[in-house]
Every structure is written in structure tokens, then in C-alpha cells.
Amino acid sequence: SDDYIRVNSGNITISGAVKDGIHAADYFEMNGGLLDIASTSDAIDCDEGYIVINAGSIKINSVGDGIKTSYKSTDIARYITINGGTLDINVTGDASKGIKSKDAITIAGGTITVKTTGNAYYDTGDAEITSSCGVKADGNISISGTGTLTVTSSGKGGKGISADGTLTFDGCTTTVTTTGDQYVYGADDTAAKAIKSDGNLTVNSGTIKVSTSKTEAEGLESKATLVINGGTIEIEAYDDGINADNHIEITGGSVYVYSTVNDAIDSNGTLTISGGTVVAVGSTSPEAGFDCDNNTFKITGGTLIGVGGSTSTPTSSASTQRSIIYGSTSAYQLVHIESSTGTELITFKVPRTYSQSMTLLFSSPSMTNTSYTIYTGGSVSGGSNFHGLYTGATYTKGTSVATFTASNMVTTVGTSGGGGRP
Secondary structure, three states, rough: OOEEEEEEEEEEEEEEOOOOEEEEEEEEOOOOOOEEEEEOOOOOOOOOOEEEEOOOEEEEEEEEOOEEEEOOOOOOOOEEOOOOEEEEEEEEEOOEEEEEEEEEEEEEEOEEEEEEEOOOOEEOOHHHHOEEEEEEEEEEEEEEEEEEEEEEEEOOOOOEEOOOOOOOEEEEEEEEEEOOOOOEOOEEEEEOEEEEEEOOOOEEEEEEEEEEEEOOOOEEEEOEEEEEEEOOOEEEEOOOOOEEEEEEEEOOOEEEEEEEEOEEEOOOEEEEEEEEEEEEOOOOOOOOOOOEEEEEEEEEEEEEEEEEEEEEOOOOOOOOOHHHHHHEEOOOEEEEEEEEEOOOOEEEEEEOOOOOEEEEEEOOOOOOEEEEEEOOEEEEEOOEEEEOEEEEEEEOOOEEEEEEEOOOOOEEEEEEEEOOOO
């Protein structure tokens, strides 16, 4: 259509379209019905306007992009909005995108599944590498509501969710899995990252689950500032689990981050934690649970555990909550700290073995200027368990390995890899 296409009801099957399955100039809107589209180019393409999906069911198998707005303009919005419905999108071409907008993407509801299998390739016209991606916006991306978004990418250099602008989570259950390796072209390369934004990345609520498994594949990345205010985040990444160029700040939520070969949480600038529960598991030395090089690391609240071969040291002059850095060369699974009166401070099961040495950073509002004993080994039963951090459990004592008094804002016990790395 040179104008718009609106689908309100009915069953529409488009099989084997040589070009786009549906192509509209002004806008495409769907309020109900069922679309089943197979195309060798794009499935749904809006040239000069917007796409809105409120309800209905869409099944897409395309070589090109799945759903996209294709023309960029400064005077007319070229956005994609999904408020509901069921979307099953499968795109197979190299550098194909499941949902792609030249402007913004808003996902506020629905059940959305996106699968990309194509590899990245080098675009000689733009002189750059372009990758497959589940959800890609040249502007901002907003994800909210009570729906689900599931993205899988298996091609080399494939991305899960990528925004050239800001990326904000205000709800939704989002699951992103990338299994592709690096794509290399001459001296250039790109990795299969899960969720990334060139602008600020903010998580206010919702559930985010991330898995990456190949070279330099990071979990949650911002090229600016990354802020977590709430929600539940679980990341298992091959490279950095959470990374930001300027600043990382955690004010609330439940956050678990595991890195196979690098840092769990890595800020190239400053790092602030003022609330929430954070379990960060980094790799062996020099990698860390928390790393912000030698920049300011401020702790004013929250319960946090970081384990790795080393750690950045909290900045005493900026922090208002006490921390302990405990280093050991022993291989064990359970670490328990309690006060001289027997009050539990922490019971934690280390989820991996460190071949040389381990450094544990722990901070909690419960830590005061008093004497504590560290036990390793033993056993634990009952209670709740957030990725090794036990609450309300019964601990049977193992071996007493150290005693300390938390008289300073940061107390170091044993031989640790504290201080960060240049």
C-alpha cells in the first residue's frame, strides 16, 4: 500500500513472497487476527511511517528483517510499538534483524519470541561490520509491562538487544541467549553480545536473564552509564557480565553476575552501590567480582559479595558502609562469617574453584565495629539461597581460619588481590 495497512481480524497467510511480505508507506497497524508470513526479503516493512501492534498473532519466517521501519527522517517518527499479541519471529539472513526501527522501539506487552541465525558481515558501502540482532533501534528502546521477550542469536557476531540511544527496562521478563562466536574481518571484529546500548542503560524493574558463551561476548553493556534500581537480573557471560564506559550504579534489586573468563561487574569509570543484593563472580586473577580500575568505588548500602582472583578496593573516604576483603589460597566452597556473639554476618557457597587464589569482597549494613570470625568448609541446610548467598539457613561450622575487627571502613584479612588493576 502507498498509504497504510491495518489488520483487525481474520487469518492471512503469505507464503514465499519474493520481496517483502507486507509493505506499507505510511503505517502498519494490527489489532487482531493471525498473520503467517514467509518471505525472502523483509516480512513487514513500513517505508516512511510507523508500526503499531496491539493484539493478534504474527508468525514470521524471513531471510531479511522481520518487522522494521526502514526510512530515517528528522521530521516524522519512524517508531515501532508493541502493546500486546503473540509474535514468533525467525530470521535467517546474514545481519538480519528480528525487530528493527530507524527510530524508537517500545515494547509494553505481549509474548514475543525472536530467533536470528545469520552471521555478521562487512558492509563495504558503509565500511563497517553489521550484525544480526533480535531487537535493534537506531534510537531508544523501552521495554515494560508484564509480557515476555525471548531472544536467541546463534550467528557469528549476533546481538540480542541493541540500542544506538538509551535502553530502559520497566518490567517484562526478558531472556537473551547468544551462542555465536566473534566475527572477524581483517583487523576488525565484533562479538556476540547479549544486551547493549550506546547511551545510558537503566533497569527499574522486571526480570532479565542473560547467557553468552563465546569470545568477548558480554552480558549487559552500556557505552555510557548503567543504572540498576530494581528487578531481578541473572547473567552468565563468557566475558564481562556487566560493563559500562562511564559509571555503574546499583540502588536496588537482586543481581547475580557470573563471568567465565573476565570480570563479573566492570566499570571503566566509577562504581557506586547503595542498595539491593548483588552476587558477582569473576574469573581468576587478575579478573574480579567488582572492577573499576583505580577509580572511585563507593558503597553506602546494600548487601554485596564479589569473588574473583582480585577485586577493586572500596574507597574509604567515599563509603559509609563497612566492607571486608578476604584473600585465601585454599580451595573450598563455603565461607561463613559470624560475630563473637554468634550472630551470622554471611554464609556463602563459592560457585567455582580458583586454582591459585581467591579474593572475596563483602559488604553489608549489618557489619559493625566488632569482632568477627571467618569459617570455611562445614555444611549448610535450610533457608533461602540466592546463587550461593544463604538467608535464614543453619550453618554447621567448619574450620576457623581468621578473626578480625571491622574497625575501619575497609578491612583486609589474609592475602588478597585488592586494589583494582590498571
